Amino acid sequence: MIKLLKGLKPFRWGVAAVLILVFLQSMGDLYLPTLMSDIVDKGIVQGDRAYIWRIGAYMLLVAGGGALCSVIASYLSARVAAGFGRNTRSRMFEHVENFTLHEFDKLGTASLITRTTNDITQVQTVLTMMLRMMVGAPMMMIGGIIMAVSEDAKLSLIFVIVIPVLVGAIFLIGMKGLPLFKAIQVKLDTLNRVLREHLTGIRVIRSFNRIEHENKRFTAANKDLTDTAIKVNKIMAGLMPIMMLVMNFSMIGILYYGGIRIGDGDLQVGSLMAFIQYAMQIMFSLIMVSMMFVLIPRASASALRINEVLDMQPEIVDPASGALQATADAKKQDGRDGLRGYVEFDNVSFSYPGAEQPALSGISFSARPGEITAIIGGTGSGKSTLLSMIPRFYDVIEGAVRVDGVDVREMAQEDLRSKIGYIPQKAVLFTGTINENIRYGKEDATDEEIIHAAKVAQAYDFVSAMKEGFDSQIAQGGSNVSGGQKQRLSIARALVRKPEVYLFDDSFSALDFKTDAKLRAALKEETTESTVLIVAQRVSTVMDADRIIVLDEGRVAGIGNHRELMENSEVYREIVSSQLSEEEIA
Template identity: 45%
Template sequence: QVVAGTMGSGELISFITYITQILMALMMMSFFFMQLLRGSASVSRVVEILNTESEIKEDSEPLTELADGSVSFNNVSFRYPLSKEKTLKNINFHIESGEVLGVIGSTGSSKSTLVQLIPRLYDVTEGSVTVGGIDVRKYSIKSLRDNVAFVLQNNTLFSGTLRENMKWGNENASDEEIIRALKQAQAWEFVSKYDDGLDHRVEQGGDNFSGGQKQRLTIARALLKSPKIIILDDSTSAVDMSTDAKIQGAFKEELKDVTTIIIAQRVSSIQHADRILVMNEGQVEQLGKHQELLLNSPTYREIYESQKRGVGA
């Protein structure tokens, strides 16, 4: 039509512009419609989770005070829901309040499952777990978990300042308390070098910190809870051996009333613990001190010698 002279070039440009605007509007509508469907599906999943009743039941008259941080496993066996095989079998041991217990074993020996029974992330299938001499099922879940600090290998830091991240452990903590916890976790040595100190910015996920720094920061955050029991589940794996030893030393010196359970892959992380629990295929193979286990535990001796050869190599 432009060639034939029945349509001007301006009219053609206007036509193309209008068509483009209509197509863009249709594309936007389809995009929003797709997002609406996805959002609706996500909401239904979230609502399903919120409406799911917890399998962990609280006692009708729960206790709210823990006498101390002593822990006992009494003929404990555990099986995951829908599993036919027992993950833990006939576990028996006692930890005194303030004791440092190392836990080690081959991969898949159920070390993490063992400690998850203490704050009732799961309930035992058989037997009982006691804290302060009382079955953990007698405590209110909030009181129990407020007194048990759990630090995992993969840690989460949130966007904000270091101070804000630390206060997730104790929202009422003062700067002095935060600094003390950072020192105990051997994190103050790098935090103190920042010009803005506790106001130093943390990127989402703590991406501006190394793996070892993140682990030390999350240990400090856990200490701010002032727990009766602290569980370190391979949470110093990214920390060098020298710093790891300093952390263990600080725990022994400054946290004498806190029961400390350290799950580790490295023998060096636990060899100075008061006692070491060796797990093998969901059972306790041996419980004792480092030198005793080198003589009496094949699993412990094998792990120690393989790591010793690795260091020598």
């Protein structure tokens, strides 16, 4: 929590102002009972009206000043906390943007969303209260004790019993509550995950009649969260009655012994009244402290989760600027500078963390501009993984991936990715117009470039047929266009960039044979100066490629063109024959 609060640095003046204002307000609150005691003992007892008016007016002034300080402190603390929340959310967002897929896999999307929203709100709420109580509560407590002792030292002995009892109760309850607060945040993650899966998978859930099952899953997660929240609230609810009980008993004690002392002439009525107010202030400040005990563990559970994200160092980072410069110099010297679109895999091996089998082993090949390299293989054979190594979504474990003769680990990620047009297996579109979605590939693309890209991607006809053409809105997740249309738009997005290297990850799978063939013919003309890597399931898609890599369980089972592979590769022949027979059956 303390580590996270370092983010308050830009707000130090605001924090200082709040602390000073709360200090002034507490001073005022501590002064008021003494003034009241004076009114009673000096004004009322002696019948001095002028004194009562004078001190009364003074009391009003002190109370008014205190109220003003309090209002401004509230406003400032809310502003500081809101600013802190905004900054922390931005920090987290920017940090998470640099995460590699490993880190996303580790934390999970649902948890990252809860951490960026709910957890930060928890800390923000507590911060607002803490700013006000951090100075106010201890001051009221210590000041109250000093003032009470100055009113009547003997009567103050009552606090020797009361305060340890209260502190003990707060401590015990706090200890019980802390683990539960941690559990609540974890359960909130689970609830978010279930909800997310439910919402994104609603079509599958309905078609498989699993609504009942999903309801049960949601109810279970919801109940689990509620049960824990009730449990923690039960414990916390116990705190208030205990405090009130102790407070009321101490009042009885004060009134009883105070009465005796007044009878004996050791204490005046006004002083007893002031004493009672100080006792109240002391105990209320303890209640405030106990509230902090309730809130701080909750916020620190959240702070831990936020720090876990902020402390996570992305595994893939850019080389230092010195190293980048050295690579650039070396490139210039040995003539690699002019290379555009060369991709080389040199004995590459890679395993996903925790996986028993490597996803890729000993992969070597090279591709040059103007060539089409196709990758084919059974499901799970490592095709998508192979493509992900080129934009450096993952780092190789052995060997090297080189683009334009430079190891991708020695390049700035931005430079590397600016060379690449990646079309993912599952097309992703963003909320906005079709125009904006295609322009995502190249911000300064002209309208002509966008139309050209759409034409090559075979998207122009269906986009033009839409009522608003390129200005038609794409709904969240691209749910208002078909799977094949989504694929074509994401191809257009990559085309508009005119990258050196195209990576098509099974991007034609949702297209019919005719559109697939037309698209590939148009692509061929468009990509004469680029290197194209295509992952595909259909033999018809890869047959014309200059080079076909056949993958089997992460290994190269054959490499060559269609004719060569038909002669030499058993695995390729199997794939071809299985598809041909399937087509014949169809």
